[in-house]
Amino acid sequence: MPNVEDWISNRKAKPIFAEIRRRGVVSKFDLLEWSGLTSSTLTRMLEELATNGWIAESGFGESSGGRRPLLYRLKQDRGYAFGLDISRSATRLVLCDLQLEKLDSASWPMTERMTPEMLIKEVVQAVRRMAAKRGIEPDRLIGIGIGAVGPLDRTTGVMLNPLYFPAEGWHQVNLVQKLESELGIPAMLDNGANTALLAEYWAGAPQQYRHLLYVRAGVGLRSAMMSNGQLVYGAVDMEGSVGHMIIQTDGPPHPERPHVFGCLESFVSIPVLEKQAAARLKQGRRSVLADMVESPDEIDYQHLLRALSADDRLATELFTQAATYFGIGLSNLLNILHPEKVILGGPLITTNELFYQISTQVALKNTLYYPTYPVTFTRGKLSDDALAVGAAAMIVDRLTS
The missing domain is CATH 1.10.10.10 (Winged helix-like DNA-binding domain superfamily/Winged helix DNA-binding domain)
Structure with missing residues (x-):
């Protein structure tokens, strides 16, 4: 190979x-x-x-x-790369040319039956089917990139011990070795935040911005940084580090690390919003949310969005508070990293305008050198495809390493 x-x-x-x-x-x-x-x-x-x-x-x-x-x-048809996004709720596969134009895609829900072995079987079949459908010869398949939930070891190609996968077996999974063995093409692994940032970099203006920060807000918080056109790496996988930023030492415990208090992720995530809404209803707060469910514990994110669109006071309050904390976290990142451009993605960003506007305003207000420091905020362009397309970009980038 x-x-x-x-x-x-x-x-x-x-x-x-x-x-x-x-x-x-x-x-x-x-x-x-x-x-x-x-x-x-x-x-x-x-x-x-x-x-x-x-x-x-x-x-x-x-x-x-x-x-x-x-x-x-x-010449974009000289070679082709696959990109695979493995997340807790869904996995997505895309086929891209050298220009990172998406030519085909497939996706799978990550149910209780979707073990690593089952997913790899599905992915291998889809890769062969897409290549055959487009008549792509083996000598034009550059490889397959994987953007996955951390923590992981990108040098060995192993997903280490990610939490909250519905199926069993998602620990110490050597994805690179398994896919290379099945497909006979090179494979590479990185965390999903890094691959999403790569995708947004190439989808934007790579000749214009060289220092980029990407933050994704949803079930948790994930981030990536690019300096002078290159991804920034630490001694260990950094994807989830932004969520562990301490912003209030006597705040609530982190969902996964109960001995640590006041992490950003303790204030900003979809599960936190759902729990806060349920707690307020149990305390007797009035809200249209109470008419949507039989029990406060049944509230999910879609209920919150519906209440927000109805100008519900409780939903507006919860999103405003979360956005304010998120903005404070962003300002800390800006004061340390000083990116030229910040790309925000994930459900909390893409599904409502209020969260985006408040968080960016708070971030700017608390940023050193503002307004002389002209940072640009933008939403991600690629939405659900970002992580998979970026995984393909990782393979194409390797051509010139």
Whole structure:
């Protein structure tokens, strides 16, 4: 099985290919200026990449006084990558070309029957079916990337001990080894926040922003950071670290670490909102929520959204409080990391405007150097596909590592 890094054999050609991919369409003149290579060396690199099918000529650019410059673009059908998003509630598989255009997809609910063995069987069948459907030969399949719930060890390709999977067996699962053995193509593993950030980076303007922060708010809090176009890693998996940020030392205990008090995730998550709503109803608070369920303990997130859309005072209060705490957590991240752009995703962000507006306003208000520090906030563009598409991007990125 060839390594992904060996697909482009000439090491000097890799940065040229990476820059063409980053810019989309670029002139030979701009590449010459950017690379610092001699004209003859650059011409040789471009010819080699074109001969091997990685890039193609794309007409001529505007003239600046002399001959019109030749343009080059990525040849997106030269290779294909699969991306797999393994989450607690659902797993999603996508097939992408080199431009990260989604060509096909499949998904599975993570029920009590979806053990690792069952899921891998389903994924392998879907990969073969998608490749056959599009007539993709094995020599054009670069590999499969996996974005999974942590904690995990990306160097060994093992999911360690993630919590709250409905099925048994999701501990010490060597996903990379299993998928490589079944499919015969390279596999890579990383946490879902990192792969989501990769997807949003390539879906946005990779030539414009180099320092990005991604935070996903839903059942829990997950984050990732990119500096100078590269993901930032620590000594251990950092995906869930943002949720363990202490913001009130005498606050409630963390759901998974009862000896730790006042974590951000103790104030901001879907389960916390559901529990708070149930507790308020038991205390006698008036709310349209009481008409939606027979017992307060039956309240779920969809009930909360319906109450919020009805301008229910209790639901508005709960979302406002959670958004305020989330904004405080964001401001701490901004003051430490100073990203140019913050991408927010997950159900708490995408399903209601109130949470997004309050949290970003609170974050800015508490940020050092604001307003001279011009951070940009945005919602993620790819929604449910972000983690899977980013997993495919991880494989494509490896071409030029």
